Amino acid sequence: MTERELGKAYRPAEVEGSVYERWLAADVFAPDGTGSRADAAKPPFVIIQPPPNVTGSLHLGHAQRTAVEDLMIRHARMQGRPTLFLPGLDHASIAAQFVLDGILAREGESRATLGRDRYLERMSEFVERTRGVILGQQRRVGASADWSRLRFTMDDGSAKAVRHAFARLHRDGLAYRTAALINWCPTCRTSLSDLEVIATPTTGSLWTVRYHLVDGSGAADPDAWITVATTRPETILGDTGVAVHPDDELYTALVGRRVRIPFVDRDVPIVADESVDRAFGTGAVKVTPAHDATDLETGQRHGLASIDVMTDDGVINEHGGAYAGLDRFAARARILEDLAGLGDLEGERPHELILGRCQRSDDVVEPRLKTQWFIRVAPLAERALAVTRSGQTRILPERFDKIWEHWLTGIRDWNVSRQLWWGHRIPAWYCPDGHVTVSELEDGPAACETCGRGASELRQDPDIFDTWFSSGLWPFSTLGWPDATDDLARYYPGSVMETGYDIIFFWVARMMMLGLALLDEAPFETVYLSGLIRDPYGKKMSKTTGNVVNPLEIIDTTGADALRFALIHGATPGLDQRFGQAKVENARNFANKLWNAARFVLGARPETIPAGSPRRAPDPELLGPSERWIRSRRAATVETVDRAMSDFQFAEVTRALYEAIWSEYCDWGLEFVKVRLADDSLSSATREATWWTLVEALDTYLRLLHPVMPFVTEELWGAIPHDAGDPALLIVADWPSAEEQEAPIEADIFAIIDLIGAIRNARAEAGVEAGAWLAVRVAVPDDLGPAFNALAPSIERLVRARPLTQVSTREELNRSANAGLTVVVGDLEARIELSADEDSADRERHRLEKELADAEGFLTAAKSRLGNDAFVQRAPAAVVAGARSRAAELEETVARLRERLGR
RNA sequence: GGGCGAUUGGCUCAGUCGGUUAGAGCGCGCGGUUCACAUCCGCGAGGUCACUGGUUCGAAUCCAGUAUCGCCCACCA
Numbered sequence: 008m009t010e011r012e013l014g015k016a017y018r019p020a021e022v023e024g025s026v027y028e029r030w031l032a033a034d035v036f037a038p039d040g041t042g043s044r045a046d047a048a049k050p051p052f053v054i055i056q057p058p059p060n061v062t063g064s065l066h067l068g069h070a071q072r073t074a075v076e077d078l079m080i081r082h083a084r085m086q087g088r089p090t091l092f093l094p095g096l097d098h099a100s101i102a103a104q105f106v107l108d109g110i111l112a113r114e115g116e117s118r119a120t121l122g123r124d125r126y127l128e129r130m131s132e133f134v135e136r137t138r139g140v141i142l143g144q145q146r147r148v149g150a151s152a153d154w155s156r157l158r159f160t161m162d163d164g165s166a167k168a169v170r171h172a173f174a175r176l177h178r179d180g181l182a183y184r185t186a187a188l189i190n191w192c193p194t195c196r197t198s199l200s201d202l203e204v205i206a207t208p209t210t211g212s213l214w215t216v217r218y219h220l221v222d223g224s225g226a227a228d229p230d231a232w233i234t235v236a237t238t239r240p241e242t243i244l245g246d247t248g249v250a251v252h253p254d255d256e257l258y259t260a261l262v263g264r265r266v267r268i269p270f271v272d273r274d275v276p277i278v279a280d281e282s283v284d285r286a287f288g289t290g291a292v293k294v295t296p297a298h299d300a301t302d303l304e305t306g307q308r309h310g311l312a313s314i315d316v317m318t319d320d321g322v323i324n325e326h327g328g329a330y331a332g333l334d335r336f337a338a339r340a341r342i343l344e345d346l347a348g349l350g351d352l353e354g355e356r357p358h359e360l361i362l363g364r365c366q367r368s369d370d371v372v373e374p375r376l377k378t379q380w381f382i383r384v385a386p387l388a389e390r391a392l393a394v395t396r397s398g399q400t401r402i403l404p405e406r407f408d409k410i411w412e413h414w415l416t417g418i419r420d421w422n423v424s425r426q427l428w429w430g431h432r433i434p435a436w437y438c439p440d441g442h443v444t445v446s447e448l449e450d451g452p453a454a455c456e457t458c459g460r461g462a463s464e465l466r467q468d469p470d471i472f473d474t475w476f477s478s479g480l481w482p483f484s485t486l487g488w489p490d491a492t493d494d495l496a497r498y499y500p501g502s503v504m505e506t507g508y509d510i511i512f513f514w515v516a517r518m519m520m521l522g523l524a525l526l527d528e529a530p531f532e533t534v535y536l537s538g539l540i541r542d543p544y545g546k547k548m549s550k551t552t553g554n555v556v557n558p559l560e561i562i563d564t565t566g567a568d569a570l571r572f573a574l575i576h577g578a579t580p581g582l583d584q585r586f587g588q589a590k591v592e593n594a595r596n597f598a599n600k601l602w603n604a605a606r607f608v609l610g611a612r613p614e615t616i617p618a619g620s621p622r623r624a625p626d627p628e629l630l631g632p633s634e635r636w637i638r639s640r641r642a643a644t645v646e647t648v649d650r651a652m653s654d655f656q657f658a659e660v661t662r663a664l665y666e667a668i669w670s671e672y673c674d675w676g677l678e679f680v681k682v683r684l685a686d687d688s689l690s691s692a693t694r695e696a697t698w699w700t701l702v703e704a705l706d707t708y709l710r711l712l713h714p715v716m717p718f719v720t721e722e723l724w725g726a727i728p729h730d731a732g733d734p735a736l737l738i739v740a741d742w743p744s745a746e747e748q749e750a751p752i753e754a755d756i757f758a759i760i761d762l763i764g765a766i767r768n769a770r771a772e773a774g775v776e777a778g779a780w781l782a783v784r785v786a787v788p789d790d791l792g793p794a795f796n797a798l799a800p801s802i803e804r805l806v807r808a809r810p811l812t813q814v815s816t817r818e819e820l821n822r823s824a825n826a827g828l829t830v831v832v833g834d835l836e837a838r839i840e841l842s843a844d845e846d847s848a849d850r851e852r853h854r855l856e857k858e859l860a861d862a863e864g865f866l867t868a869a870k871s872r873l874g875n876d877a878f879v880q881r882a883p884a885a886v887v888a889g890a891r892s893r894a895a896e897l898e899e900t901v902a903r904l905r906e907r908l909g910r
Numbered sequence: 911g912g913g914c915g916a917u918u919g920g921c922u923c924a925g926u927c928g929g930u931u932a933g934a935g936c937g938c939g940c941g942g943u944u945c946a947c948a949u950c951c952g953c954g955a956g957g958u959c960a961c962u963g964g965u966u967c968g969a970a971u972c973c974a975g976u977a978u979c980g981c982c983c984a985c986c987a
Contacts (some may be wrong), residue, residue: 017949046912204982213987236987250987284986292987300985310983361984374985406914413913413983508982524962543922551928565949576935577923582915583980585922591934596949605944654926662924662934670934677946764953771953777942806946872930877967886968893930 013609013726019566019595020805023718027146035739037153040088044739045089052083053501055482055531056152057514058095059161062137064452065144067540067548067574067586068507069557072147074571075359075657076505081151081714082652083502085742093485093496094137094145098161098476100430101195101203101367107133107429122475123428130429134161139703144559149567149717158485160477161431168484169431169447169477172525174447177435180824181524182423184435184443186298189422191375193321193335194368198379200473202512204363204372211238211356214343215289217351218249218266221274221598227267233277234257234353237287238360239298240346242340244271245316245326248294250305253279255290269351270342271328278309294525297376312377319426321373333642335373380424380433387520388415394519394529402534403655404581407508421517423473430471438465442443447489455540459858470826482530504531507539508581527656535655536581540574561591568716569595575715576661597665598719601712604673607722608701611684615691616698622730625703629696632794633679633801635749636756640671641704645745646833650713664712672704675760682801702727751825755794759802762832766806769828769839772854773847782840783808791834808839815905829855833896833902852908859904866897 013022033042038051054076059069080092104118107130111117118126138159145152158164176182190199217232235249246268249257258277262324265274275294281282282305284294296306306313314710316326322328323338330338346352363372374611392415394400395408402408424433434451436444442457444465453462455462477484482501506514515534522530541547542554549555561570577584612618625634644667651659683689683697706727713720717738724737734740766783775781783806787795795802795813803811814820820838830850841847872878872890879887 015946017947220987238987282986285985295987299987301987302985304985360987363985410914410982419985512983533956577926587922587936589922592949593935596947597950600947603947603950605946610946617961654927658924659926666934672945674951767952769956774941777952778944807944861931869930872968875967879967881967882929889930 013602013606014724017599017719019568019598019719020563022722023147023149023562023567026132026718026721027149029736030151030738033736033739035084035736036092036151037318038091038156039596040153042734042736042739043084043089044087044734045084045389046087047089048720049086051089051091051498051502052080052086053091053093053498053503054080055501055504055518056092056094057506057510058097058158058478058481059141059145060102061096061101061134061141061159061161062099062106064140064821065148067556067558068144069141069145070148070570071540071574071578072505072507072537073145073150074574075535077148077150077152077717078571078575078657078660078714079503079505081717081738082742082898083493084738085710085713087741088126089497091501091851092150092152093156093158094142094154095152095158095468095481095485096135096141096160096818097478098159098430098474100425100427100471101197102474103130103134104429105195105367118428119908126428126718132909144697147559147567149571151717156485160474160484161480164487165477165480165484166431168480168488169445169472170434170447170449171478171489171531172480172484172521173434173472174445175525176382177445179524181387182380182445183383183399184380186376186378187381187420187422188297188303188374189377189379190363191317191319191373191377192365192368192370193317193319194370195318195365195427198377198422199365199372200422200475203366207362209360209362211358211360211362212355213238213288214355215353216240216242216243216269216293216346217269217294217353219351220261221265221267225274225824232351233261233266233291234289235291235293237293238358239339241323241330241335242295242298242316243268243293243342244323244330244338245295245297245314246275246293247273247296247306247314248275248293248309248312249277250280250283250294250309251277251290252283252285253281255285266741269346269349270330271326275311276309278305278311280305280308298374300374303376305762309572315376316380317373321370333695353727379422380435380468382421382423384418384421384520387524388418388516388729390523391415391516391519391529400519400529400532400534407511407536407581409514410510414636421473423476424468424470426469426471427471429479433468433470435468436465437468459666475513475517478514482522483520488526499530500528501531503533505535505537508536509539511536512903516636529830533655538581538583541583541585543585545583547583556586565591565595566598567720568598568719571717572597572661572715575657576665578657580655582850591622592612597669598716600669600673601708601716602723604668604677605705605709605726607677607704608698609726610652610700611681611701613684613691613694613698616695620728622702622706622728622733623695623699625696625699626692627694628692630700631683631693631697631797632752632756633676633683633798634697634700634833635752637672637676637680637700637704638746639749639753640667640676641707642746643667645711645743649745661715662663664708664715668708668712672708675756676699676704677701678805679798679801683802686800710740710743713740716743752794756798758791758835759795762830762835763802765830765832766808766837766839767853769830770806773828773841773850778807780807780809782810782812782836784812784814784840785835785837786814786817786819788834791817827851829904829907831858831900831907833900836903855904855908859908860902862897862900862904865900866894868899869894 034040035042038045039482056076073279080090084090213236215234215236217234219227220231222228249266261277262279264277267274293303294302296303296311297315314326316323318324321332321335324329364371434446436451438455438460440458444452444453444456447453481713483499486498488495510545518530572835573590647663648660680697684694709720709724799811830837869890
């Protein structure tokens with residue numbers, strides 16, 4: 008295996024361009040690809056990704072999801088599990104139509120001018136052009152998806168799954184067609200599910216209107232009326248009754264009488280109904296069954312007619328008498344005017360109400376009575392709840408359980424038909440007699456299943472499905488369902504479904520319900536909910552605000568690795584993160600640090616090891632304390648990362664690696680070892696072992712970091728010596744395993760690190776010239792002797808000590824006491840020689856006094872704790888012992904500082 | 911109306927069995943052309959962990975309440 012040359016400077020664009028091509032060429036993304044080293048005996052790991060909109064382009068949210076998904080899949084791949092990361096695209100029915108309609112409008116065309124067939128042709132062309140965009144962008148992020156299995160929610164496989172799913176639900180009584188009150192968007196000219204209606208608090212008005220009573224002769228009495236309250240006066244045109252509470256004495260006499268609805272001159276009954284709130288408004292409610300859900304129920308209880316007074320565009324229709332042809336809001340204004348003219352507008356007052364607005368168009372949604380297809384969700388929701396309650400499927404973070412429970416408890420049936428064109432046609436056919444035949448056959452049923460009329464007489468439902476219906480089938484429609492394919496058997500259910508918490512109901516809940524209903528098994532084991540990405544000020548990124556960050560620009564300038572690291576580093580499940588340039592730059596600097604560390608290691612290869620030598624394990628017999636410390640920290644990091652990965656604590660993964668690589672390996676490991684590698688007095692075998700230790704740790708860190716920063720790690724890994732058993736590419740290399748740690752060595756080295764820090768601090772505080780070499784004498788206790796001795800040459804360099812003298816007792820240290828700096832760190836005490844002038848002596852005294860005061864403060868706290876019997880008796884023994892040794896250490900420090908200060 | 915989340919140095923955030931002196935990055939101050947890295951190195955300043963009360967030997971962490979901000983759910987005309 009030959010080493011690859013590394014460029015002097017880290018250039019992410021150069022690295023990333025070629026690395027992805029290498030992965031593709033090696034065919035490592037598919038679980039059964041030629042380059043895959045997956046162990047078929049291990050359980051497969053399947054990640055379910057929300058397929059992005061086919062007309063969309065990558066935003067930071069996508070980038071974050073992709074980064075997190077890819078992190079998980081790469082980790083599993085390196086563990087040798089067969090991994091499936093199936094990429095896809097969603098046709099996004101209403102969203103895509105919105106985009107295309109905008110384009111058509113600029114061309115002076117519209118849905119109406121084109122007609123259904125030509126419109127759909129245009130859509131297909133449009134989608135053909137856009138579909139490659141986001142896929143290419145996902146690759147730039149580094150998604151190691153199995154592109155050979157790319158799926159689209161409008162492809163034949165999805166279409167087949169949709170037909171079968173719906174036919175099956177219909178057969179099971181879970182899909183039905185009925186007239187019901189639905190949400191209607193006049194702008195989109197379609198019905199909407201409850202989720203697509205945004206409840207918007209609005210200040211409106213509550214008007215009170217007089218409805219005149221009809222007397223025995225059938226005439227409206229100008230002097231007798233009942234006053235009703237309404238926020239939507241235009242619905243007066245559809246009123247078919249007035250309701251009062253049965254116990255309301257104010258109105259008991261009127262129940263059974265009739266009133267005349269203004270303008271349409273319809274005489275309707277006053278009925279008594281429990282649903283009326285006596286305290287609200289006037290206590291009398293106008294009943295408009297075709298435009299209000301409560302009214303529809305009231306109407307049904309009392310046999311009142313339902314009159315829809317609007318067209319699909321939100322214009323008053325022929326039932327509106329003189330107001331026909333007026334837009335609903337214009338009609339409202341005119342009606343109010345006319346009521347006032349008649350003297351029947353009794354009052355108006357401001358009123359806070361919740362207005363439903365269309366998620367897509369923001370238009371005011373009208374409740375309308377329409378015949379539509381529905382999914383009966385109660386039984387499905389119950390199963391979904393059972394699965395999460397039993398723990399078969401786990402939602403992360405756990406607090407979403409409650410939200411999940413609440414939403415699935417008492418949800419209303421799902422209106423799945425849409426009066427749009429771009430989407431899957433509902434596979435229902437109607438015969439002239441109105442019989443319905445639902446069929447999973449692509450060309451429709453051969454005959455009406457009720458009356459047997461032939462196919463030529465049947466007409467297919469013009470409506471299409473809610474886009475989330477096909478999305479809801481995604482975990483299995485992409486694996487060949489309804490056919491019993493090998494893929495389905497192998498990769499269903501999925502392992503982790505990753506998505507933003509904003510579509511938990513739209514998508515996650517629907518997948519869960521449909522998966523359980525159609526396959527009798529929940530579609531995934533874990534639901535991992537990501538937070539949303541916000542701008543540096545916490546605002547939601549949006550095109551209109553202009554605060555959208557384009558991830559591709561970040562990739563171009565700082566690299567996909569940096570972007571991924573930054574996104575994953577800020578990813579706390581379910582919590583939003585603010586994202587700004589500083590975070591990516593920090594991540595880019597980290598990649599740069601890693602690059603340079605690798606360059607250093609490669610360049611420090613002892614001459615006795617020929618270039619291109621295969622990897623050798625360091626000889627444990629020849630390792631000094633610094634090497635043993637590096638190995639021990641490496642093992643500790645493996646453990647930390649493993650734990651964080653299995654807990655889905657991805658931010659912790661990046662934090663641990665950042666610290667291990669930068670603050671330990673680079674700041675101390677490499678600095679200690681540098682001197683050793685250059686030390687001619689050591690045997691070449693020793694220096695070789697030292698170098699192999701560096702390579703070993705670097706290798707481990709590259710592996711651990713690969714799921715986060717796949718490009719740079721792949722490139723660097725390609726440049727270091729490898730073992731004969733290693734594959735050619737890091738992406739399929741083995742995940743490291745933790746080994747035993749050497750705790751005693753860790754303590755020694757950390758003590759020495761503290762000493763070095765303290766000496767540097769003393770020098771800086773004393774204003775010693777940075778480059779000056781000063782004589783330093785250190786009193787080293789016996790137990791630290793070997794480590795200190797072995798590291799002396801490194802310490803010398805790191806604190807600019809010349810000469811560095813090791814003495815064994817403090818008496819010895821004090822014997823040649825002269826002016827200088829004193830450093831006390833636990834058992835270690837050092838004296839830095841410095842020519843005395845009054846100024847510096849003062850500063851030194853001041854510094855020592857401050858240190859003494861600190862130490863005394865901590866000592867007092869520790870002592871008072873230990874003086875508390877309750878603490879000593881009740882706290883765990885280890886905590887008490889820790890406090891004791893801490894106190895002893897502080898005592899020692901205090902004593903030494905006092906002595907030095909002559910107290 | 912119901913529910914959830916956040917509140918930790920100037921900024922962004924870690925802190926997941928309660929246990930030494932609460933950490934990091936950015937920013938800030940001082941000093942550095944040390945042969946991997948100025949996308950860097952060394953040193954430092956800066957926090958009564960929103961507030962009040964409680965539980966506990968011990969609370970940023972657990973409980974109750976309050977405040978501010980944000981989010982979700984909700985068919986009273």
